[in-house]
Amino acid sequence: MDAYLAQVLSVSRSMAARWIAEGRVVVNGTQAAKSLIVRPGDQIDVDRPVPGEVRPRAEDVPLEIQFEDEHLAVAVKPAGMVTHPAPGNECGTLVNALLGHLGNLSAVGGNLRPGIVHRLDRDTSGLLVVARTDEAHLALSSALARREVARGYIAAVWGQVKADQFTVDAPVGRHPKNRRRMAVLPGGRQARTHFRRLESWPAADLLAVKLDTGRTHQIRVHMLHYGNPLVGDPTYGKGRERGFPGAVSRWASELAKRCGPRTFLHAARLEFHHPLTGQRMEFTSPLPGPLSDALEWARETSRTGG
Numbered sequence: 001m002d003a004y005l006a007q008v009l010s011v012s013r014s015m016a017a018r019w020i021a022e023g024r025v026v027v028n029g030t031q032a033a034k035s036l037i038v039r040p041g042d043q044i045d046v047d048r049p050v051p052g053e054v055r056p057r058a059e060d061v062p063l064e065i066q067f068e069d070e071h072l073a074v075a076v077k078p079a080g081m082v083t084h085p086a087p088g089n090e091c092g093t094l095v096n097a098l099l100g101h102l103g104n105l106s107a108v109g110g111n112l113r114p115g116i117v118h119r120l121d122r123d124t125s126g127l128l129v130v131a132r133t134d135e136a137h138l139a140l141s142s143a144l145a146r147r148e149v150a151r152g153y154i155a156a157v158w159g160q161v162k163a164d165q166f167t168v169d170a171p172v173g174r175h176p177k178n179r180r181r182m183a184v185l186p187g188g189r190q191a192r193t194h195f196r197r198l199e200s201w202p203a204a205d206l207l208a209v210k211l212d213t214g215r216t217h218q219i220r221v222h223m224l225h226y227g228n229p230l231v232g233d234p235t236y237g238k239g240r241e242r243g244f245p246g247a248v249s250r251w252a253s254e255l256a257k258r259c260g261p262r263t264f265l266h267a268a269r270l271e272f273h274h275p276l277t278g279q280r281m282e283f284t285s286p287l288p289g290p291l292s293d294a295l296e297w298a299r300e301t302s303r304t305g306g
Helices: 002-009 013-021 094-102 134-145 218-226 246-259 289-304
Strands: 025-027 044-046 064-068 072-077 125-131 150-158 165-169 172-174 182-184 192-200 204-211 265-273 280-284
Touching: 002 013, 002 044, 002 134, 064 094, 064 280, 072 094, 125 134, 134 265, 150 218, 150 246, 150 289, 165 218, 172 218, 182 218, 192 218, 192 289, 204 218, 204 289, 246 289
Parallel strands: 125 265
Antiparallel strands: 025 044, 064 072, 072 125, 150 204, 150 265, 165 192, 172 182, 192 204, 265 280
């Protein structure tokens, strides 16, 4: 039931589960459990909570918009920017910037997440598609669920990966002891990520990454599980640069320093069909300054031996 509601109402599965736990979902006259299997002919009534009156305000925040029409827009989120308002981050978010640039966004995501079809972590930069109309939002959400939206990333990870191409297929869920972290867990949600090595450096590899699913922290958690956490990741790879011997450790520390206070992860490619016109849309975004500079330094020192 929670999975079904999340899909048809374009809300998170955790939100759907919360509504069920609060007794807001009735099936055939009886309060539903989230484990209930939905069957053809079921009469489902959902008492959606009324959103509060607090709404994000439009702000004049610099933002790169690669494409916009009356239905959607494609933006490049900088590292350090939160995708949507939340307690402690009520302003300066991507939503505030989008409202300032575009004026109107889809209402499907609710008051605090207007237009947001998918998210990026605060320290992850790169491409996002956002919806300006409810029709576009619902269509894009369905395309995501059917894995018809291609999302490609560039990442640097500590150490050398064991194969030039590999896939991590491991369920991801909330860490049982630290609620701010995610982890590979037997009872987690199915998650699959494809990786391909692009370059190999003294203490790190550069990878191309493709998502099949979009779980919270998925790439970061999958690479930690594989044994090669992301460079600069403060949650899953902190201090890993100090684990190498001798001169390699100094090289790794310099790479971490050059990345600045951010994770080496960038959403570099986005492909989907326009939900109204059917046109194939393809977008790319180069690595931002700090990561691009770190990449060039890593290449140069790898050629010269440090």
